[in-house]
Structures are given as structure tokens and as C-alpha cells.
Amino acid sequence: MPSISNKGQSMPESPIRKLVPFAEAARKKGKKIYQLNIGQPDIETPKVALDAVKNNDIDVLSYSHSAGFESYRNKLAKYYDKNDIPVDAEDIIVTTGGSEALLFAMGSITDPGDEIIIPEPFYANYNGFANSSGVNILPIRATIKDNFALPPISEFEKLITNKTKAILICNPGNPTGYLYTREEIEQLAELALKHDLFIVADEVYREFTYDGVKHHSIMSIPGLEENAIMVDSVSKRYSMCGARIGCLVSKNKEVMTTAMKFAQARLSPPTFAQIAAEAALNTPDSYFEEVNEEYTQRRNLLVEGLENIPGVNVAKPKGAFYCIAELPVKNADDFAKWLLEEFEHENETVMVAPAAGFYSTPNTGMNQVRIAYVLKKENLTRALNILKIALEEYNK
Template sequence: MPSISQKGHNMPASPIRKLTPFADKAKKEGKKIYHLNIGQPDIETPAIMLDAIKNIDFKVWAYTPSEGTSSYRTKLASYYNKLNYDIEPSDILVTNGGSEAITIAMQACLNPGEEVIIPEPFYANYNGFACSSDIVVKPIMSYIDNGFALPSIAEFEKVITEKTKAICICNPNNPTGYLYSREELEALKEICIKYDLFLFSDEAYREFCYDGREFISPMHLAGLEQHVVIFDTVSKRYSACGARLGCLVTKNKELYQVALKFAQARLSPPGVAQIAAEAAVDTPDSYFETVSAEYTARRDTLVAGLNKIEGVFCPNPGGAFYVVAKLPIDNADRFCQWMLEDFSYENETVMMAPATGFYSTPGAGFNEVRLAYVLNEQDLAKSVAILEKALEVYPGKQ
């Protein structure tokens, strides 16, 4: 029999999706599952976006330009410039989801074997993207005790080598919800200039910042223009995960031209999604105000409920719609699977993502889980109650 590639064997499984077979079995057994494992919001997609799809009148479903349609990139540039990014449509490369933007940037900026520093815990698929791009993730630990704040610059410098080419952040952060401050971004600017590094900034959750906190992008920092690569997506902003449309934004023209070659190799981003996303740029601010208020209430319900459970600690995040909670358990992977296979309360259970998959450091996150507050407050409160009951009887409770 032909052998599978070593890269294939090395590709990590998603901690977000790998327990799906156990969830499917539990559903077949009649259990109701509260899905807190995945960032799939139940917020309605803006009507303006759906109406644009309904009103499509083309006769041929054709390829679009590899960089995205001119009309969409022009409209999208206006969105970014309202946020003071000071970009041109020619700085935007439209991609098949934010995932492709990340993969293209890794392949365009790093040679095989070169390194990207990422504060952990981090979005689990960064590991997969790095594996497929033959580059090395150098994790730098952040800690739940201080809410997963950015590690000190001294910690970054400890892992910088001649192979280091980039630093990657997600702001607000997935999985922790941490929102980086201006001071933290300025510190990253200095180290990127000092060591001539790219700064990758995953901004999928830009719209979701709470308690009046300010969102700062590396695009706002003067002097870093040739270093910054933004990853973005319509998935979270407009609750349109299935559109599979994202973009890469950079003012570095050499990098853009190289990234475009990767985009040409995969032909084009989805045309219908671009029509919908172009219309979505006109979504009124009131939509985001309502959504932000809803997520704030959900966050407060979940965090307060978790911290009332004996032995549980959960920091209060400043953005996105995730929390990482520390539980009194022996093994997060085992616990999350046990919740689906062996536990229910009133024939209901909760699906979570074990945090181990959001770390690169072996053994890290063994007693942590990520929960997405993408359900309504009532369901979140019920989920917390079920989790509390589960922890009372879990065989591996610590």
C-alpha cells in the first residue's frame, strides 16, 4: 500500500472539531448538547448581506480576479479607512476565508524551516497552517493568572534566532478573549523593527471589544508599514462563517506581489460571497452596537457563572466571544470526551474544546477548556449548571 506523507502524519487534529464523532453519537442517543466548542454565532447575518445574494442577476457564474473584484476591494478599503488604516484597494488581497490569508502569508514570508513566534494559547489552526507551510511555530507562554496578557519583550527575545521571521498575534484573541493594549502593540512594534520581523495580526474579532476598551491595530502604528500583515474575515463580523471569505491586507508591495502569485495558483476567491460582503460594508453601526451589547451580556453570564463553581477560574475577557477557564480536572481532553460519552444532566450535556490543542508546548493547558459564548444567556446559564454537576461526579476531579 502507498505510504502517507510525513506532513500528513504531523498535521494536528483540530481540538475544536475532533470530538464531533462523540457529539454525534450522543445526539443519536437522545442527548441535547450545548455547543460551546466552536465559534459559530447564533447571531443573525445582516439582512443587507442576504438580500444581495437573493438579488443576484448574473447569467454566468464566472471566475473572479485572483485578488478579488475591484468593486469589493474598493468598498472594503473604505471600511478600513473609516478605522484609520490609510490603505488603498491595491493593498487588499481577497481570500477563501481568513484561513487562506494566514496560509498565504506564511508561505510568502517564511522559507521552510523558518520560525514564527506566537503567544500561546493561540488559535489552534495556526499549528495546522504552519505544518502545511513547512514552517516552525515558536510558542511563548502567556498565563491565565494575569488574563493571558502579552508576555514581556524579554521573553520574546529569548526565543528569537536567525531563523525567526515573524511574530503573530490575534487581537482580540482567540481562544482567550484578551484585548491587547496600545502599550503592548508599541512594544511589539519596537521588537519587529529591531529584529526586522513581519508582524502578522489576525483581526477576525475587531468589532467585538467590550467595556469601552479601545481596539488598536498595528496598522495604526507609524513606522511599521512594511512589516504589518493583517488577516481578516467576514465570518465573525457579520456572522457569516459559511461565506468563507477573508482577506490579507499589507502596504508592503513586494510581499503583496508574492502573495498574489499564491492567490493566482488557487485561481479565485468565491464570487457570490464577494457580492454579499460588498453589500455588508453598508451594515449600519446599530447592528454592531446591538451585537456587542448581546455578547457583553453573554460574557458576563458565562464568566460569573463559571467563577461561582468551586475550583474554577475564568478571567474576564476584553473582546472576541471566547473564554479559557481553568477547571479542577486531570486532563482536559479526557474530560471533554467524558462529558459527551458518559455524562448528562437531565439528558443534556455541554461540548467544549480542550485547551491543550491551543498550545504548542507539550503538557500545557491540560486543565483548561475554551468555551465560546455563542448561545443565548439562558442556554449559557444552563450550560454552566450542567458543567457544575459534571464536576461534582467526574472521576478525574483534582
Template sequence: MPAISKKGLSMPESPIRKLVPFAEAAKRKGIKVIHLNIGQPDIKTPTIALDAVKNNTIEILSYSKTEGFDSYRQKLVEYYASHHIHVSEQDILVTTGASEALSFVIGSIADNDEEIIVPEPFYANYNSFSIAFGATIVPIPSSIETGFALPSMASFEKAITPKTKAILICNPNNPTGYLYTQKEIHQLAQLVKKHDLFFIVDEVYREFVYDGKKHYSVLEEKNLEEHAIVIDSVSKRYSMCGARIGCVVSKNKNLKDTVLKFMQARLSPPTYAQIASEAALNTPKSYFEEVLEEYSDRRNLMIHELQKIPGVKVVAPQGAFYCIVELPVKNSDTFAQWLLEDFSMCNETLMVAPAAGFYATKGLGQNQIRIAYVLEKQILKRAVHILSEALNTYKVHENSAASISKEI
């Protein structure tokens, strides 16, 4: 039998999607599954974006420009300027989602076995993209006890080796909801300059910041032009996950020229999705005000309800729409599968994302899950109630299994 590549065998399963077969099996049995596992907002996509596609009169659906529509990139310049980020059209390369953006950046900066330092837990696909391009993630653990705050600069210094090419963060963070401050961004900026590294910041959740706090972009840092790279996307901003439009933003010419070569190999980003994304930039400010208020209310309700459950530990997110929840279980992978296979309450159960998949350090996150609070408040409240009842039932199940194991 022909052999599968080492890269293929090393590619991890998605902690967000790997339990899908069990969820589908539960649904076939007539059980309603509440999806807390994936960041798919139920917020409606702006009508202006959908209408731009519906009302378009294209007669030939041809290739677009490799780096994306000029008109879209010009409007992105205006969008970034409204967020105190001053870039030119030439600094923006349109990609097929933020996933492609980050993949091409990793392929452009890192050779086999070269290293990218990432605070963990982190978005699981960072590891997948790195493996695909032969790079190695070097994790620096953050802790639920400190609210997943940025690890010390000393821990970053200690992790830097001759193989280190970049530091990568997500701000606000997926999966923790932590918002890195201007001071923390500045500290990391000084560090990458000192060691001549790239500083990659995934800023796809820029709009989702709570409690009156402000997002600070790495592109607002002075004298960081050769180091700073932003990864961006329309997916969450406009509730357009299926559009698959993202971009790389940087002033580093060598980086942009190299990313462009990867982009040329995949030809061009999708035309209709760019049309929708360009139109979405005309979304009124009121849309974001309403969405932010809704997510803030969902967060408050979710955290309040979770904190009622004995043995559960959770930190209120400052941004994005995720939280890491520590459970009184030994293994959240086993628990998450049990929820779908063996548990229901009033014919409903939950699908959650086991958090171990968001860590690179073996053994971390074993008793944690990530929850995406992207559903209506009454559904979230019911979901937490189901979780509470499930944990009570599972404790008996876990104790029983342990007792049988002892007897054997």
C-alpha cells in the same frame, strides 16, 4: 501500502472539531448537545447581505478577479478608514477566508524550518497552517494568572533566532479574549523593526471589544509599512462563517506580489460570497451596537456563573467571544469525551474544546477548556449549570478510576 507524508502525519487534529463523532453519537442516542466548542455565532447574518445574493441576476457564474472584486476592495478601503486604518485598494487581497489569508502569508514569508513566534495559547490552526508550509511555531507562554497578558519583551527577544521570520498575534485574542493595548502593539512593532521581522496580526474580532476599551490596529502604527500584515475576515463580524471571505492587508509590495502568486494558483475567491460580503459593508452601525451589547451581556453572565463553581478559574475576556476556563480535572481531553459519552443531565450535555490543542508547549493547557459564548444567555446559564453538575459527578468517577488503578 503507500506512505503518508511527514507533514500529513504531523498535522494535529482540531481541538474544536475532533470530538464531533462523539457528539454525533450522543445525538443519535437522543441527547441534546450544547455546543460551547466552536465560535459559530447564533446572531443573524445582516439581511442586506443575504438579499444581495437572493436578488442577484447573474446568468453566468464566472471566475472573479484573483485579488477579489475591485468594487469590494474599494469599499473595504472606506471600511478601514472608518477604523483609522488608511490603506489603498492595492493593499487588499481578498482570500477564501482568513485561513487562506494566513496560509498564503506563511507560505510567502517562511521556508522549511523557519520560525514564527506566537504567544500561547493561540488559535489552533496557526500550528496547522505552519506545519502545512514547513514553518515552525515558537510559542511564548502566557498565563491565566496574569489574565493571558502579553509576555515580556525579554521573552520575545530570547526566542528570536536567525531562523525567526515573524511574530504573530490575534487581537482581540482567540482563545483567551485578551485585548492587546496600543502600548503592547507599539512594543512589538519596535521589536520587529529592530530584528527586521514581519508582524502578522489576526484582527478578525476587531469589532468585539468590551468595557469601553478600543481596538488598536497594527496598521495604525507609524513607519511599519514593510513589516505589518493584517489578516481579516467577514466570518464573525457579520455572522457569515459560511461565506469564507477574508483578506490580507499590507503595504509591503514584495509580500503582496508573493501572496498574489499563491492566489493565482487557487484561481479566485467565490463570487456569491463576495457579493454578500460587499453588501454587508452597508450594515448599519446599530447592528454592531446591538451585537456588542448582546455579547457583553453573555460574557458577563458566563463569567459570573463560572466563578461560582468551586475549583474553576476563569478571566473575564476583554474582546472576541471566547474564554479559557481552568477546571479541577487532570485531563480536559478525557473530561470532554466523557461529557459526550457518559454524562447527561435532563437529557442534555456539553461539547467543549480541550485547551491543550491551543498550546504548542507540551503539557500546557491539560486541565483547561475553551468556551465560546455565542449562544443565548439562558442556554449559557443552563450550560454552566450542566458543567457544574458534570464536574461533581466526574470527581467521583476520577477518584474511582484512580482507586482501581492503585489496586491493580
């Protein structure tokens, strides 16, 4: 029998999606599941984006430019300028989701065997993207006791070798919800310039910041133009996860010329989704004000509810819509499966994402879960009550 590649065998499962078969089986048994495992907002997509597709009179659904619609890139540049990110349309390549932008970035700046330093826990798919690119991740631990703040720069410097090409951050963070301060971003910038490294910043949650704290983009740091690469997406910003539209942004011309080769190899991003994404840029600021207020209330409800469950420790997020919680269990993976396979309270249960899959260091985060507060407040309240009852029963 022909053999599977080593790369394929070592490709990690998604901690977010690997429990889906268990959830499907639970639903077939009639259980209602409160999904706290995946960042799929229940906020309505802006009507202007949906109408742009619904009312379109395209006769031929053709390819777009490999970099995406010029009109969309021009509008994106204006959007970024409004957010203190000075870029031009030629500094932007539209991609099929932020995932493709990350793959283009890794393909453009690394060779097999090169290294990227990433504070952990981090977005689980970074492991998969690195694996498929032949890149080694050097994790540096952020801790729940520090609310997952940036680890000391001295710890980053210890990891840098002649194989290190970049530092990758997610800001605000998935899965932690941590929002880097201006000082932390500037410290990373100084380190990148000192060692001639790239900083790749995944900034897809830019709009979701709380408590009056401002987001600081890596693209806004003077003098870092040749080192900064930004990944972005419409998925969360406009509750358009299914559109699969993102972008890669950099003022480094060599990076963008190289990334363009990858963009040409996959031909073009999807046409209808670009139409929706371009129209979404007309969404009024009031939309985000209302959404942020809703997420702030959900965050407060979730954090307070988790803190009231005996044995649970939780980091309070400043952005995005996730938090990491430590549970009074030895193995959160087993607990998450048990919730779906064996447990029910009044024929209902909850689904969480075991956090070990958000680490690169083996056997780390074994008692942690990532929780996405993307449900309405009444559903979050119910889910918290179920989780409390489940932990009591599991630990008997």
C-alpha cells in the same frame, strides 16, 4: 502500501472539531448538546448580505479577479480607513476565509525551517498552517494569572534567531479573548523594527471589544508599513462563517506581489460569497452596537457563572467571544469526551474545546478548556448548570 507523508502524519487534529464524532453519537442517542466548543455565532447574518445573493440575477457564475472584486476592495479600504487603518484597494487581496490569508502570509514570508514566534495559547489552526508550510512555531507563554496579557518583550527577544521571520498575534485573541493595549502593540512594533521582522496580526474579531476598550490595529502604527501584515475575515463580524471570505492586507508591495502568486494559483475567491461580503459593508453601526451589548451580557453571565463553580478559574475576556477556564480535572480532553459519551443531565450535556490543542508546548493547558459564549443567555445559563453538575459527578 504507499505511505502517508510525514507532514500529513504530523498534522494536528483540531481541538474544536475532533470531538464531533462523539457529539454525533450522543445526538443519535437523543441527547441535547449545548455547544460551547465552536465560535459559530447564533446572531443573525445582516439581511442586506443575504438579500444581495437572493436577489441577484447573475447569468454566468464566473471567476472573479484573483485579488477579489475591485468594487469590494475599494469598499473594504473605506471601511478600514474608518477604523484608523489607512490602506488602499491595492493593499488588499480577498481570500477564501482568514485561513487562506494566513496560508498566503506564511507562504510569502517563510521558507521551510523558518520560525514564527506566537504567544500561546493561540488559535489552534496556526499549528496546522505552520505544519503545512514547513514553519517552526516558537511559543511564548501567556498565563491565565495575568489574564493572558502580552508576555514581556525580553522573553520574545530571547527566542529570536536568524531563522525567525515573524511574530504572529491574534487581537482580540482566540482562544483567550485578550485585547492588546496600544502600548503592547507599540512594543511589538519596536521589536519588529529592531530585528527586521514581520508582525502578522489576525484581527478578525476587531468589532468585538468590551468595557469601552478600543482595538488597536498593527496597521495603524506609523513606521511599520513594511513590516505589518493583517489577516481579516467576515466570518465573525457579520455572522457569516459559511461565506468563507477573508482578506490579506499589507502596504508592503513585495509581500503583496508574492501573495498574489498564491492567489492566482488558487484562481479566485468565491463569487456569491464576495457579493454577500460586499453588501455586508452596508450594515449600519447599530447592528454592531446591539451585537456588542448582547455579547457583553453573555460574557458577564458566563464569567460570573464559571467563577461560582468550585475549583474553576477563568480569565475575563476584553474582546472576541471566547474565554479560557481552568477546571478541577487532570485531563480536560478526557472530561470533554466523558461529557458526550457517558454523562447526561435530564438528557442534556455540554460540548467544550480542550485547550491543550491551543498550545504548541506539549502537555500544556491539560486542565483548561476554551468556551465560546455564542449561545443565547438562557442557553448559557442552562449550560453552566449542567457543567457544574457534570464536574461534581466526574470528580466523585
